[in-house]
Amino acid sequence: MPLDPTPAQEQLLRSYCGASRFAYNWTVAIAKMNLDTREEELRAGIDRADLTFLSWSEWSMTPLWNSVKDEVAPWHRDVTKHAFRSGVTNAAVALKNYNESTKGLRRGLPVGFPNFKNRRSKLSVTFTETGSKCGWFSEDSRHVRLILPRFATDPRITRRREQLRRLHTTESLRRLKKKVTSGEWTIQAVTISFTSGRWQASFSVRQFVIPVPNSVRLRGPLVGVDFGVKYLATLTVTVKGLCDDHGHVENPGHLDAQLARLAKLNRQLSRCVKGSKNRARIVKRRQRLYGRITRTRDLHQHQLTTILAGSFETVVLEDLNVASMVKKTKKNTAKALSRSIQDAGFYELRRQLTYKTEDRGHRVLVVNRFYPSSKMCSHCGETKAKLTISDRVFECSNCGISLDRDVNAARNIRDEGNRLLTNEASTVAGHQPETLNAVSRDRETKPPRRGRGDRYQSRTTQPARELSPLA
DSSP states (O other), rough: BBBBBOOOHHHHHHHHHHHOOOOOOOOHHHHHHHHHHHHHOOOOOOOOGGGGOOSSSHHHHHHHHHHHHHHOOGGGGGOOHHHHHHHHHHHHHHHHHHHHHHOOOOSSSSSOOOOOOOSSSEEEEEEEOSSSTTTOTTTTEEEEEEEOOOOOOOOHHHHHHHHEEEESSSSSSSHHHHHHHHHHHHEEEEEEETHHHEEEEEEEEESSSOOOOOOSSEEEEEEEEESSEEEEEEEESOOOTTTTTTTTEEETTGGGHHHHHHHHHHHHHHSSOOOOOHHHHHHHHHHHHHHHHHHHHHHHHHHHHHHHHHEEEEEEEEOOHHHHEEEEEETOOHHHHHHHHHHHHHHHHHHHHHHHHHTTTEEEEEEEETOOOOTOOOOTTTBOOOOOOOOOOOEEETTTOOEEEEHHHHHHHHHHHHHHHHHHHEEEEETEETTTTTOOSOOOOOOSSSSGGGGOOOOGGGGGOOOOOOO
């Protein structure tokens, strides 16, 4: 939600964000001191059970901050307590991710120790006090409540509390206020951040009643979707108003359309003197242009995913390793292709489809990333040995079929989705769900070996031995 604060309110928000950054750095410094103390104790020969232990959780760091804030930050009364709590909470989450990563409990890439924030870091502060049901909104639904420090000593705050209490919004909050008033939603937190050259407020709500959306007509039980760069998506079922007759959804290329303006702003920025007002003005223009690109991309992605999630019971996607794709293209000095892949937002499309299908009672089925959807013929199943990115037409040497590369990949993804659904419905011996490499049998299978050699097998699995006449 875009905000339009006054100069006094903007100054107050920046002080809140600075206080949050201060508490974040203090928490990280305390954790780093604790790590250094443990290393010194280990070098001194102290047992691990007797090392100095300090919990890095939010519930331990917050009381510790409250006990030392008078000495560390004597100006804390001129800033709301939620700013410091926000910084301590964010630092505790970062430390938890680092701890779980070092112990191997966190999936994904390894997470390093949190770095300290500086003045060029993102400005953000989170408020967790909700108050009454409509405490965040004004009567005209055009203002958001700004929590002020209760025991402020700064006269700039004490004399203008009523003027600072409400932040004007550029959009109406009537729908959100109606949901909160009726009890369907409950506001858990409000985050105010400086993003894309302007202040914005985001509401974290909890939904108690999940409505069943019926704005989109169900068009089919299953659809295969192939994401790409030339076409953002290729569908196996044509949807009027969304794709063409071949199932292609055009890629708007939001970033590519603004590259000329971005290059012009970067040239102007390079000629400016650091610290000048003209440089700050151009930086703000560039931030707002990036924000416009992001909002336009989000609108297009939400439109696409909403129609797909509501039109089909099952949406079959391919598990794309986007990080590897971008890294590979950068290595081959294909900067334009790497930029287009990042601009498409494949992961965001999959994330939106996942939660939107769950809300509607549908599902998303993901095909293995090593499945040769682009190299295999959707008509006869023949796999080509080599297929470059520039080959836009798939020609099969076995059956002679010729069709668009993306259409062929979408059909293969659809067929693989049908196969996975069939395997889920079927069972193997023992009435257990069938795995991907299982073969159904009409008889009992042999039990596994208990050790090395055939002599450890069960007697029921060994062939009957003929008795000797002398036995």
